[in-house]
Amino acid sequence: MGSAAQFRRWIRPSARLCNAPFIRATVQVHWRNLYLLSRRSAPRRFHADQEKDMTPRSIIAAGALFAAVATAPAAWASSTYMGALTEAEVLAAQKAWGEALVAISREHEAGGQAKAKALASTVLDKAYGYNLGPVLFKPTLTMAPQTFRTTKDGALAYFVGGDPNYPNDKGFALQGWRSVAIKNAAIQIHGDVATTTGNVMITDKNGNVTTVDKTWAFKKTDDGAIRIVVHHSSLPYTAK
Amino acid sequence: MGSAAQFRRWIRPSARLCNAPFIRATVQVHWRNLYLLSRRSAPRRFHADQEKDMTPRSIIAAGALFAAVATAPAAWASSTYMGALTEAEVLAAQKAWGEALVAISREHEAGGQAKAKALASTVLDKAYGYNLGPVLFKPTLTMAPQTFRTTKDGALAYFVGGDPNYPNDKGFALQGWRSVAIKNAAIQIHGDVATTTGNVMITDKNGNVTTVDKTWAFKKTDDGAIRIVVHHSSLPYTAK
Amino acid sequence: MGSAAQFRRWIRPSARLCNAPFIRATVQVHWRNLYLLSRRSAPRRFHADQEKDMTPRSIIAAGALFAAVATAPAAWASSTYMGALTEAEVLAAQKAWGEALVAISREHEAGGQAKAKALASTVLDKAYGYNLGPVLFKPTLTMAPQTFRTTKDGALAYFVGGDPNYPNDKGFALQGWRSVAIKNAAIQIHGDVATTTGNVMITDKNGNVTTVDKTWAFKKTDDGAIRIVVHHSSLPYTAK
Amino acid sequence: MGSAAQFRRWIRPSARLCNAPFIRATVQVHWRNLYLLSRRSAPRRFHADQEKDMTPRSIIAAGALFAAVATAPAAWASSTYMGALTEAEVLAAQKAWGEALVAISREHEAGGQAKAKALASTVLDKAYGYNLGPVLFKPTLTMAPQTFRTTKDGALAYFVGGDPNYPNDKGFALQGWRSVAIKNAAIQIHGDVATTTGNVMITDKNGNVTTVDKTWAFKKTDDGAIRIVVHHSSLPYTAK
Numbered sequence: 031m032g033s034a035a036q037f038r039r040w041i042r043p044s045a046r047l048c049n050a051p052f053i054r055a056t057v058q059v060h061w062r063n064l065y066l067l068s069r070r071s072a073p074r075r076f077h078a079d080q081e082k083d084m085t086p087r088s089i090i091a092a093g094a095l096f097a098a099v100a101t102a103p104a105a106w107a108s109s110t111y112m113g114a115l116t117e118a119e120v121l122a123a124q125k126a127w128g129e130a131l132v133a134i135s136r137e138h139e140a141g142g143q144a145k146a147k148a149l150a151s152t153v154l155d156k157a158y159g160y161n162l163g164p165v166l167f168k169p170t171l172t173m174a175p176q177t178f179r180t181t182k183d184g185a186l187a188y189f190v191g192g193d194p195n196y197p198n199d200k201g202f203a204l205q206g207w208r209s210v211a212i213k214n215a216a217i218q219i220h221g222d223v224a225t226t227t228g229n230v231m232i233t234d235k236n237g238n239v240t241t242v243d244k245t246w247a248f249k250k251t252d253d254g255a256i257r258i259v260v261h262h263s264s265l266p267y268t269a270k
Numbered sequence: 271m272g273s274a275a276q277f278r279r280w281i282r283p284s285a286r287l288c289n290a291p292f293i294r295a296t297v298q299v300h301w302r303n304l305y306l307l308s309r310r311s312a313p314r315r316f317h318a319d320q321e322k323d324m325t326p327r328s329i330i331a332a333g334a335l336f337a338a339v340a341t342a343p344a345a346w347a348s349s350t351y352m353g354a355l356t357e358a359e360v361l362a363a364q365k366a367w368g369e370a371l372v373a374i375s376r377e378h379e380a381g382g383q384a385k386a387k388a389l390a391s392t393v394l395d396k397a398y399g400y401n402l403g404p405v406l407f408k409p410t411l412t413m414a415p416q417t418f419r420t421t422k423d424g425a426l427a428y429f430v431g432g433d434p435n436y437p438n439d440k441g442f443a444l445q446g447w448r449s450v451a452i453k454n455a456a457i458q459i460h461g462d463v464a465t466t467t468g469n470v471m472i473t474d475k476n477g478n479v480t481t482v483d484k485t486w487a488f489k490k491t492d493d494g495a496i497r498i499v500v501h502h503s504s505l506p507y508t509a510k
Numbered sequence: 511m512g513s514a515a516q517f518r519r520w521i522r523p524s525a526r527l528c529n530a531p532f533i534r535a536t537v538q539v540h541w542r543n544l545y546l547l548s549r550r551s552a553p554r555r556f557h558a559d560q561e562k563d564m565t566p567r568s569i570i571a572a573g574a575l576f577a578a579v580a581t582a583p584a585a586w587a588s589s590t591y592m593g594a595l596t597e598a599e600v601l602a603a604q605k606a607w608g609e610a611l612v613a614i615s616r617e618h619e620a621g622g623q624a625k626a627k628a629l630a631s632t633v634l635d636k637a638y639g640y641n642l643g644p645v646l647f648k649p650t651l652t653m654a655p656q657t658f659r660t661t662k663d664g665a666l667a668y669f670v671g672g673d674p675n676y677p678n679d680k681g682f683a684l685q686g687w688r689s690v691a692i693k694n695a696a697i698q699i700h701g702d703v704a705t706t707t708g709n710v711m712i713t714d715k716n717g718n719v720t721t722v723d724k725t726w727a728f729k730k731t732d733d734g735a736i737r738i739v740v741h742h743s744s745l746p747y748t749a750k
Numbered sequence: 751m752g753s754a755a756q757f758r759r760w761i762r763p764s765a766r767l768c769n770a771p772f773i774r775a776t777v778q779v780h781w782r783n784l785y786l787l788s789r790r791s792a793p794r795r796f797h798a799d800q801e802k803d804m805t806p807r808s809i810i811a812a813g814a815l816f817a818a819v820a821t822a823p824a825a826w827a828s829s830t831y832m833g834a835l836t837e838a839e840v841l842a843a844q845k846a847w848g849e850a851l852v853a854i855s856r857e858h859e860a861g862g863q864a865k866a867k868a869l870a871s872t873v874l875d876k877a878y879g880y881n882l883g884p885v886l887f888k889p890t891l892t893m894a895p896q897t898f899r900t901t902k903d904g905a906l907a908y909f910v911g912g913d914p915n916y917p918n919d920k921g922f923a924l925q926g927w928r929s930v931a932i933k934n935a936a937i938q939i940h941g942d943v944a945t946t947t948g949n950v951m952i953t954d955k956n957g958n959v960t961t962v963d964k965t966w967a968f969k970k971t972d973d974g975a976i977r978i979v980v981h982h983s984s985l986p987y988t989a990k
Contacts, residue, residue, distance in 0.1 A: 109660055109936035111643035114834035162732055163591035164456035166467035168483050171507050177483060178455035178467060180589055198509075215418035216404035216829035218499055220463045221701065221941020225487055225500045227406035227418060243408050243417060245485055245502040247465055252642055252732040259458055259591075260465045262485040264504030267411050269438075349696035349900055351883035351979075354594035402972055403831035420829055456589035461701020461941065492882055492972040644936035646947035648963050651987050657963060658935035658947055678989075695898035696884035698979055700943045705967055705980045707886035707898060723888050723897060725965055725982040727945055739938055740945045742965040744984030747891050749918075 115224045115250050120217060123157070123248050123256045124226065128210025130157060131232070134189065134203040143204070147190045150203060154182050154189075159249055159257035170242050170263040171202060206235040222250045225260070241266060355464045355490050360457060363397075363488050363496045364466065368450025370397060371472070374429065374443040383444070387430045390443060394422050394429075399489055399497035410482050410503040411442060446475040462490045465500070481506060595704045595730050600697060603637075603728050603736045604706065608690025610637060611712070614669065614683040623684070627670045630683060634662050634669075639729055639737035650722050650743040653678060686715040702730045705740070721746060835944045835970050840937060843877070843968050843976045844946065848930025850877060851952070854909065854923040863924070867910045870923060874902050874909075879969055879977035890962050890983040891922060926955040942970045945980070961986060 130153045138146035159165050164180035169188045172179065176196055179185045187193035191201030214228035227245045234240075247260035370393045378386035399405050404420035409428045412419065416436055419425045427433035431441030454468035467485045474480075487500035610633045618626035639645050644660035649668045652659065656676055659665045667673035671681030694708035707725045714720075727740035850873045858866035879885050884900035889908045892899065896916055899905045907913035911921030934948035947965045954960075967980035 109644040109934075110837055111936070111938040111940075112837070113642075113938065113940045114836070114942070116834070116836075117830055117832070162593075163458070164589040166456055166458060166465055166485060168467055168485065168504075171509075173507055173509065174469075177469075177506065180456045180467075214829075216406055216420045216831070218403070218406060218831040218833065220489060220499075220833045221461065221943075222834070223460045223463050223941075225406055227408055227500065227502060229414075229417070243502070243504065245406060245408065245500060247487060247500070249460060259460075260467065260485060260487070260500075262467060262483070262502045262504070264408075264483065264502070265507065266417065267413055267505065269411075269413070349694075349884040350597055351696070351698040352597070353698065353700045353882075354596070354702070356594070356596075357590055357592070402833075404829040454589075456591070458591040458593065460591075460593045461703075462594070463701075643938070646936055646938060646945055646965060648935075648947055648965060648984075651989075653987055653989065654949075657949075657986065660936045696886055696900045698883070698886060700969060700979075701941065703940045703943050705886055707888055707980065707982060709894075709897075723982070723984070725886060725888060725980060727967065727980070729940060739940075740947065740965060740967070740980075742947060742963070742982045742984070744888075744963065744982070745987065746897065747893055747985065749891075749893070 112254075113222050113250060113252075115219050115222060115248065115256065117217060117219060117224075119250070119256055120219065120224045120226060120248055123258075124212050124214075124246070127157060127246075127258070128212065128230075128232075131203055131210055132207050135205065135207040138190075138201075138204045139206070143190060143192055143201070146201075146204060147186065147192065150186055150189045151182075154185055156255065157258055158182070158185065158261075159251070159259040160185070162249070162251065162257070162259065165258065166247075166260040166262070167258075168262040168264070169202065170265060171200075173198060207232055208235050209233045223259070224248045230263070352494075353462050353490060355459050355462060355488065355496065357457060357459060357464075359490070359496055360459065360464045360466060360488055363498075364452050364454075364486070367397060367486075367498070368452065368470075368472075371443055371450055372447050375445065375447040378430075378441075378444045379446070383430060383432055383441070386441075386444060387426065387432065390426055390429045391422075394425055396495070397498055398422070398425065398501075399491070399499040400425070402489070402491065402497070402499065405498065406487075406500040406502070407498075408502040408504070409442065410505060413438060447472055448475050449473045463499070464488045470503075592734075593702050593730060595699050595702060595728065595736065597697060597699060597704075599730070599736055600699065600704045600706060600728055603738075604692050604694075604726070607637060607726075607738070608692065608710075608712075611683055611690055612687050615685065615687040618670075618681075618684045619686070623670060623672055623681070626681075626684060627666065627672065630666055630669045631662075634665055636735070637738060638662070638665065638741075639731070639739040640665070642729075642731065642737070642739065645738065646727075646740040646742070647738075648742040648744070649682065650745060651680075651682060687712055688715050689713045703739070704728045710743070832974075833942050833970060833972075835939050835942060835968065835976065837937060837939060837944075839970070839976055840939065840944045840946060840968055843978075844932050844934075844966070847877060847966075847978070848932065848950075848952075851923055851930055852927050855925065855927040858910075858921075858924045859926070863910060863912055863921070866921075866924060867906065867912065870906055870909045871902075874905055876975065877978060878902070878905065878981075879971070879979040880905070882969070882971065882977070882979065885978065886967075886980040886982070887978075888982040888984070889922065890985060893918060927952055928955050929953045943979070944968045950983070 160182040167179040187196035187199045189203040191199045211231040218225045225247045230244045245262040249259045377389045400422040407419040427436035427439045429443040431439045451471040458465045465487045470484045485502040489499045640662040647659040667676035667679045669683040671679045691711040698705045705727045710724045725742045729739045857869045880902040887899040907916035907919045909923040911919045931951040938945045945967045950964045965982040969979045
């Protein structure tokens with residue numbers, strides 16, 4: 031078996047998932063921006079013998095959305111493995127998170143909770159690091175003894191509710207969100223892990239804005255994806 | 271000049287600072303546990319030609335406190351540079367943070383704000399990564415537009431107050447704290463960076479307990495120290 | 511789908527490969543030590559909800575070979591993702607490389623070149639990082655213009671020969687090797703990448719010893735495996 | 751003490767060394783390219799409050815040499831710590847190594863062994879990671895039992911000779927080198943560590959070219975410098 035085929039089968043199952051007709055159609059019809067989720071990061075380079083054709087077809091398909099992520103220098107070495115994060119990739123991953131939140135809200139309005147849940151599940155599989163192990167997720171509105179959502183099930187319940195194991199979860203992503211703005215106080219890039227802290231402003235369909243203090247850590251994993259491995263969100267402190 | 275002397279001069283200035291008579295005396299008399307701050311991490315190994323004597327005298331001086339951190343395997347290679355974090359080091363760094371908070375409270379009671387400020391400044395120099403660049407510090411009780419304390423000055427104001435540039439800061443570390451307990455929801459070790467999320471319970475002299483949701487990222491820096499580079503703390507959400 | 515099933519399907523395809531009847535039988539009958547290859551590294555911890563049962567069955571099966579790799583501390587946090595290398599893991603990966611070389615030699619003697627090639631291919635899939643991208647492999651005996659074997663095909667040709675694209679390759683692993691000893695000059699652990707340099711002494715069935723200067727870099731990948739990503743080997747310089 | 755002053759004193763001693771009148775003069779008069787050594791890497795960003803002026807004066811002074819290294823994206827976050835390597839930085843560090851080798855040769859011709867030794871010592875202090883611990887240095891022409899030069903003394907002896915502890919060292923850098931060309935087979939970037947393997951062609955004043963197989967690992971250290979931590983060089987294998 032060739033190493034290219036092997037690579038496709040082993041390393042990028044999530045890319046295949048995203049090509050499933052249902053998901054792709056949903057994305058194409060409604061929110062083209064969600065394409066960004068299908069390959070959030072600049073592609074790793076596996077082009078020892080294919081320098082002329084560095085750009086996988088799947089990336090070309092993703093189109094202009096990747097303009098902001100493109101970081102390829104003018105001159106490449108003959109073959110480079112890129113396992114470090116760039117600031118542009120971090121900013122793109124943050125933006126993709128906001129777009130996914132809005133997409134889940136819109137899917138909910140268009141198709142109901144089941145469809146929103148399916149999309150949220152895909153987002154969690156692709157944009158979070160639950161495939162690696164526990165994610166350090168402290169959502170904005172959770173309470174003890176279920177404050178921390180280190181498993182995918184816990185995160186999914188928070189975003190779309192409807193899980194009897196998490197009875198207090200109303201479905202944070204179902205609140206009619208329309209846009210997300212992110213203002214970083216600072217960013218740190220530590221090799222293949224990057225951390226950010228700042229404010230995130232989420233606007234709903236009535237124009238109401240919710241501001242949270244949010245800290246993320248992103249990890250560039252072996253498949254070239256950039257995944258959220260830490261996510262601590264909290265409402266701003268207000269003096270009593 | 272020998273490389274050992276060079277090492278001492280360049281790489282461990284903070285160790286020298288900690289040996290300054292004033293600081294050392296303070297620590298010795300009042301809170302022996304603070305020794306942990308002087309070398310929180312297991313030492314890096316620079317023993318290509320000194321396999322028999324891997325243990326710097328400064329570590330021996332630190333005494334039994336290091337028992338929990340000792341991670342040296344039985345058989346060493348002839349020479350090893352250790353630039354990865356262990357879980358034991360992360361837990362020790364968390365514990366040292368709690369001890370430092372209590373130490374600043376006690377210093378305040380014994381010597382007043384100026385002495386507490388001096389100790390807090392030393393703690394920030396040694397246990398946080400402000401020497402590297404911006405630290406992603408979102409303290410529990412800060413508000414816009416001064417929510418994030420990416421500089422040492424901002425962190426110092428939060429811990430001990432008295433800075434006219436941060437008029438809302440009362441001095442979080444001066445509230446008579448007596449003990450700190452940490453309950454991690456999960457820990458991630460990503461090479462030389464580790465992240466933790468969980469609850470921190472802080473008890474004051476009256477026995478009142480404050481519980482916060484806290485996310486940290488620690489980085490093992492080139493000098494072998496383990497520094498806080500991310501610190502997001504928030505009061506638990508309470509449904510209205 | 512549960513996250514455990516997902517994990518099995520996505521992240522550990524190589525583990526499944528190793529469970530294929532043919533390969534496993536080969537390993538069981540002839541060289542029990544090769545088990546080490548099936549899980550060279552201490553397992554990552556995915557036990558947020560299963561603290562009592564941290565040890566996958568596949569590890570137990572590997573038996574006593576893992577004694578040298580076991581690095582679990584006495585007390586775990588509730589859930590820990592371990593993405594850093596330990597020195598014990600590096601030493602175990604080096605040892606496994608030597609055992610694999612001997613195993614290929616013996617497979618060649620017992621079953622011929624085709625079987626040796628099949629085993630070498632498995633070793634390359636599991637112990638090298640060709641699944642990530644180009645491996646920096648400079649074998650001992652290669653010459654320009656085929657000095658560097660950045661692809662799996664090139665590495666396989668070097669180890670077992672018989673590839674018309676690499677006409678000078680005689681099959682380095684087929685030379686009747688019986689044992690491998692490793693003497694590190696030094697080791698560096700940089701988070702999830704570790705580097706070693708030193709001498710490797712390889713003894714053949716006639717007792718002849720070949721000594722090489724060898725530099726390796728190992729990477730702990732997302733699946734918890736430890737893979738060779740750099741391998742520069744050279745005969746010692748001899749003054750003319 | 752302000753954190754800027756502290757930073758200067760603690761973290762960048764090597765930068766100060768490079769500003770010493772003697773060294774600077776040497777560099778200015780003879781080989782302007784050596785400036786690259788004084789700050790090989792793109793600067794880390796410490797500009798929380800100075801977004802408008804991200805470019806330290808020392809970088810501007812280095813002039814056009816940095817064109818190849820400039821990787822700043824168009825839009826910065828308010829404050830970013832950059833602890834990952836870029837490919838451009840790796841290529842620049844390789845180029846700087848070649849320039850340093852030629853510079854030592856020329857210094858030897860112009861000023862004798864003592865001056866060459868002083869320059870080589872500076873190069874080792876700035877471009878290698880001996881300040882961190884053992885460097886995995888296997889020079890091209892060394893023999894057992896002094897094959898590996900894990901200490902600075904051993905590396906200095908190899909480059910400029912004259913050390914009775916290393917009687918076989920003739921001074922590799924003193925052989926009238928005039929230019930260095932580097933042809934990478936592949937490059938790997940693993941966060942803050944990068945590895946390269948390929949050919950290095952070194953031309954002397956008579957036009958003779960020596961080709962070696964060379965593997966490097968570079969580490970971006972906390973001070974923002976990019977240092978060689980692994981260096982395995984060997985003459986090409988020739989079939990007997």
